[in-house]
Amino acid sequence: MEDGTRKVAGIRNVLAEEERLANLIADSITPKLVPSIEVLPWRKTQVLAVEVYPSSNRPHYLTRLGPEQGLFVRVGSTNRRADSFLIEEMRRYNRISSFDEQPMPQLNSEGIDFRAASEFFKPARKLTAHGLQTLKLTAAYQGKTVPTVGGILLFGSDRLNYFPDAWIQVGRFAGRDRRRLVDSKEVRSYLPAAAEEAIGFLQKHMTREAVIGPVKRVDQWTYPVVAVREAIMNAIVHADYAQQGAPIRVALFDDRLEVENPGLLPFGLTIEDIRKGVSKLRNRVLGRVFQELGLIEHWGSGIQRMTAACQDRGLAAPHFEEIGTHFRVTLSSKRIHEPPTDSRDQAILSALAASGGQGRSTARIAKEIGMSPRATRTRLASLVERGLVVEIGSGPQDPHRRYHSASDSA
Incomplete structure (x- = not known):
């Protein structure tokens, strides 16, 4: 040509x-x-x-x-x-094997913090020594039981000594570049807990106040929490922990959120593939454990769930790119269209608009739109997540909890 x-x-x-x-x-x-x-x-x-x-x-x-x-x-x-x-x-x-399945013969099974692992698995099942092997947290090696790389990465008593970059660096920057760091945190918790800790830091910087009737604080996240969680979980599960020199990095700017992990896409996988839901798990042990703990769902579904959450909020789809030997996900805070709504959503929004700023309870809304309270709660949760409805109350069980149109908070 x-x-x-x-x-x-x-x-x-x-x-x-x-x-x-x-x-x-x-x-x-x-x-x-x-x-x-x-x-x-x-x-x-x-x-x-x-x-x-x-x-x-x-x-x-x-x-x-x-x-x-x-x-x-x-x-x-x-x-x-x-x-x-x-x-x-x-x-x-x-060889059809993953890095985190490899045994670490220089250690013994005591290298895994069994008490910590048991606590994480407590809601799912009782963890046993046999369970450690089934999950490939340990493996048989020359007649003895030793931890695998995945076992140490997840629950190693001294894991950062062997994998010094297996942690998350979170930072809030003023503006659109890295010149001014406002706040930062090093998340060195066990990996199954690290994502929520990183999200907690981000939520501190992603909130804004809204006033509806009496002055009350309402947390409205800049980005859908579902999308943020998926981005960080994917970074943890798909990171290349054999690389050295950089941890997982989460950077919050005025106009975007970047989540970056060491490691390119697995061989044979393209960015177009992952947008379609195609997945190749780099770390099988981490993926299996995260799935059993309920931290991730089906492999390959996270990217599509992240994209849908952003589009439901009227935001651009996440941007994926390979930079050097790292993979980066970028979420934009710029709204490119109004969040989509169907006739049921419109009925809820109309009911809230007719409340004259007083808001409505779940039961009242359900009665007005002709839906069951359970179905109405599901709809309301989605509208809250998309930023169209604001929830006022002390918690999910608050009998006085009310919902308001987000336009009333302007």
Whole structure:
């Protein structure tokens, strides 16, 4: 294709070029790579189509540079030389194993804080030594039971000694860049609790006051909590903990929230794939434990749930990108359209607008719109999450809890 005009120039001696290309691939790449090369007619000329399928012998490298210097990966529109950690991850991926499933033979089973692990699993089930093995928090190694990488990452008594970057750095910046840090926190809790701790920090900086009738404080999150939680949970579960030098980072700016974790997308997965719900779990032990603890749902559903939550609030869909050897999710605070509502939602909003600023109870709204109190509560929760309705009350069980139209708080 010609530069500038994008005109397909084609190849004059297509058979000779096909042979030259096949020889170049065979002589330059180790282990041997056998792509599909096809001659295709295009109008009055011909082109060569080359299709490379996933290889069982990967990773492949440039023969003249060797296996350590000649291995490159595609990041966005650039080619990047793979470092030792990325090369090892490629080899693990080809062995159909994950980093967090590997045993740590230098430790014994006492390396896991069994009491802490049991507390996390208490709502789900009683954790036993056999349960640790079933979850692959421990593994058999040369006749003894040792913790796995995942076991130490999740519940290791001295986990930060072995994985010093397995924590979350959260920061609030003034403006739209990193020049002025207003507040920050280092979240070094066990990973199953780290996400909620990070969210708690963000909520402190994402709230605003609204006045409805008597002056009362109403917490209205800038971003849907569902989307924030999914972004942070995904970062924890999909981070590449074999990398060294940077923790998971969560940065809140005036106009956006960035959640960044070490590690590119797993091999063979594209940003377009994850938007469609396709998922390849990098850390199987972490994913299995988080799912059993109810911290994540089905693998691959988090991205779509995050996107839906933002769009329901009238915000842009999350932006995904690979930067260096990291993956970043960006949530924008700019509203691009009004949150969508259906006839039931409109009926609720109309009922609240007719209250004259006095608000309505769940029972009163349910009666006015002809729905059951349970279905009405579900609708109200969604409207509150989308910022269309404001809830006033001391808690879910407050009998005097009332709902107001968000427009009344202006």
